[in-house]
Amino acid sequence: MHQSWPGGRTSESSSPHRSSRIPADQATVRRSNLSLVLRHVSERGPCSRSAVAVETGLNKTTITSLVGELQARGLLKEIGPQHAGSVGRPGLALVLDGSKVGALGLEVNVDYIAAFATDLAGRVLIDRRIGFDAMGSAPERSLAKLAQVIEKAVADLDRSGVALAGITVAVPGLIDTATGTVVVAPNLNWHGVPVVDSLLSAGVSPSVPITVDNDANLAALAEYSSGVAMGTPDLVYLTGEVGVGCGVISSGRPLRGADGFAGEVGHIMVDAIGERCGCGRTGCWETKVGLAALVRMATPDHAYGTDQQPVRDPEERLAEIEQRRAEGDPRVEAAVTEVGRWLGRGAAILANLFNPRVIVLGGFFARLADGLIPIAQAELERLGMTVIAGRCAFTASTFGFGAASRGAVDVVIERVLSDPTSIAIRND
Incomplete structure (x- = not known):
């Protein structure tokens, strides 16, 4: 189960009267409904289209259209049949797919860099940690090493046919999440380090969303989402x-x-x-x-x-x-x-x-x-x-020393659940 982790970066309209006078456009409604269906299946597990329609309040025709699009984006698949105990032909069950959609979480800490990746359904694809003296290295050298770790992880995912939905980097310090900048990380001796900009300059693809957050915040998310204190x-x-x-x-x-x-x-x-x-x-x-x-x-x-x-x-x-x-x-x-x-x-x-x-x-x-x-x-x-x-x-x-990188993955997955249109429709 993936819990929502609000990042505090989405601004509300300053004029409620203005926002109430403007009807949401069809694309926004469509995106919201896609998210509703995808999140519902993610949290409830195998369920029929009829059950999704009843439990979300959407009509069956709309569900059919939404499920078709989510399947085209590689986010849902059907298994089955599912027997609901009623008379009639059993329906196929919907489950989260995402086997070709990956989320990458990384952590830079005093003496190591960790990388953890899963597909959308939570299957672990990468779990590694390398010793690295970030405390004794200049920020530029640490970020260059981080970019190398990312490059290798992306290559590994690509060889498996997995498209990367996003990257989140955990750092032990005060983070300006809006700009992806480390304001200060005392144990790393980082001050005003623009992590996102540095990674992009080092060759990380600008088509992949990158965010940065505090390691403890991300670790708390991991524990709340799937750890010993889940829920x-x-x-x-x-x-x-x-x-x-x-x-x-x-x-x-x-x-x-x-x-x-x-x-x-x-x-x-x-x-x-x-x-x-x-x-x-x-x-x-x-x-x-x-x-x-x-x-x-x-x-x-x-x-x-x-x-x-x-x-x-x-x-x-x-x-x-x-x-x-x-x-x-x-x-x-x-x-x-x-x-x-x-x-x-x-x-x-x-x-x-x-x-x-x-x-x-x-x-x-x-x-x-x-x-x-x-x-x-x-x-x-x-x-x-x-x-x-x-x-x-x-x-x-x-989770040992891997909690922060796991929480970083949860942030990426939450972004996909909130906006399934961020994942391209597959042509295969």
Whole structure:
């Protein structure tokens, strides 16, 4: 099931009287009805044309025409027959197709670039992550590498006969989604980086829509759409990367803030005499609970910025920490305990602010959930408002470090569901 993820970029008419006097043109009505039928089949699963007509309120003649067009665009197909239990000839069932329509999600983070692609029905086509030192690279070099990853993904999809409907890029920072610009990403040292324009200049096809969004917002969408908290209307997602971002779903909708910058909880000051943060301030929450903090405490010989070997994927760092923990290394256990305490203390603030039912832990938080959650939950209940904290629980994501790129794919799919005419009619 794909949930709507409003991006806040569609403007309403400033004059309701003017808009009410102008009838919608036929193309707009047609596009709206195509979306209604496609979304209905996507959410309900196999259903007959008659059932779609009854449940959407459209007449059968209109349904026949709309289904024909959606089939021509490769978005619906018929299987069957479907038996509804009534007397008469069973009808064929409509299901989502989209096997030749692809959605590509990417994530640029401190030490990796991830690519994830599915077809419209959610079948995974690409799932890869490569180690890359984005923290130690200039934005131009990082974006050049990202363009290479996109080029390879597009080529792979093309060889499979899949046309790309769109690309969404996740970045850990403040994003101007209207222009596709990273306003600031402290851990990447990006300031005013025009991601979309740079990718187009690097050769990414201008015919493919590209959007950019915050990694935590996209990860929260993935969890709400298909993750461990699927359908939970009030949740908080914590990224568990080198930086700690936060995505909030409130009453089933993303909480973005006036400029789309909500969720930068990693830079809440929690210790005035603590470590210096990548944002330039001192004692930010992510200096206590981010992956860099854990690595610094658990494996100081391999701390970020001191490692002499090539850039290491976060999975490699975690594997080493897990091995040392399994061997009973007291330094590692103490580090996990310390991160758990600070995780719970920060979560208590979030619980008081947002009153979520679930706090989903992503990234390395999820990998070490058995050690982190009991400690964090105890701190949450100790410091949070009793009636709030007692109804809020931590849970571990199953998406690992791939949640943001999955959410990025959901954004593309939502765009197709909202406007099926964005997919060309097939000639084969």
